[in-house]
Amino acid sequence: MHTGIALLALLVMHGLTAGSMRGQTAGVTADSYGIAGVVTDTAGLPIADTEIALESSMPSATIRTQMTRTAADGTFAFAGVVARAVSIRTRRLGFRPYSMDLLLDSLSYRRPVRITLHRAAVELAEVRVDAAETANMRDFLERRRRRGSGHFIARIEIERRRPVHTSDVLRAFPGVLVRPSARFGNVVRIRGGCRPSIWVDGVQAVNAELDEVTTPGDIEGIEVYGSWAGIPPQYNDRTGKGCGAILVWTRIR
Structure with missing residues (x-):
């Protein structure tokens, strides 16, 4: 299916037609707007399962963030959408985060947004993974049971909090500072601004922020260590910074 036809079908599916914009379709009123688009890579190929966040770009606005994911064809x-001035932010593992500001009007639904993502140069340190995912979670649960120096949170509690970004889960953790990122989501710092090492399923994500390499819905458990003390030896920062660590374990699908 050509991209143009796919976008037209998506507009109809979401009720973003000329009639709906006059309030004839549920979910869209005369005081709201509609927007559609497609996400591709630099070769023009669609990128499926990209996380799209839509929020007001006005600091004083109290509009909640709307979230969706791209379909198989990238749409x-x-x-x-009740805010006229909005920001679109994208996130997809393996690609650099992207954001753009838009000023919506009654015809915005007729001008699909086209977003091109560039592959991220995120270096993953080489590690040997000896344990299966189930064994990793057993280790997580055992460390939580021992109540060592780390702080732990499991999927059921993560889902209850309904975070937009993974970092939102850590806001209540003692000694953890979460502040907005200039790239995507937030940055996480501990011990007076120290940058912790990030590990996802036993692999260290070097030069990456937590929100750039994780999605809340994919997480089974998180461990946070405020210093080198208590960190499982195999997850000590290889750069020698000693700023603590965040270990993320993803769900088995």
Whole structure:
């Protein structure tokens, strides 16, 4: 299916037609806007399962963030957007985060947004993974049971908090500072601004922030260590910074 046809079908599916914009379709009213688009890589190929966040770009606005993911053909759509000035932010593992500001009007749904993502140069340190994912979670649960120096949170509690970004889960952790990132989501710092090492399923994500390499819905458990003390030896920072660590374990699908 050609991209143009796919976008038209997506607009109809979400009720973003001329009639709906006059309030004839549920979810879209005369006081709201619709927007659709497509996400591709630099070769023009669609990128599926890209996380798209839509939020007001006005600091004083209290509009909640709307979230969606791109379909297999890279398309996405939002209906019933009540803010006119909005920001779109994207995140996809393996690609650099992207953001753009838009000023919506009654015809925005007729001008699909086209977003091109560039592959990220995130270096993953080489490690040998000897344990299966189930064994990793057993280790996580055992460390939590021992109540060592780390702080632990499991999937059921993560889902209860309904975080937009993984970093939002850590806001209540003692000694953890979460502040907005200039790239995507937030940055996490501990011990007076020290940058912790990030590990995802036993692999260290070098030169990456937590929100750039994780998605809340994919996480089974998180461990946070405020210093080198208590960190499992195999997850000590190889750069020698000693700033603590965040260990993320993803769900088995």
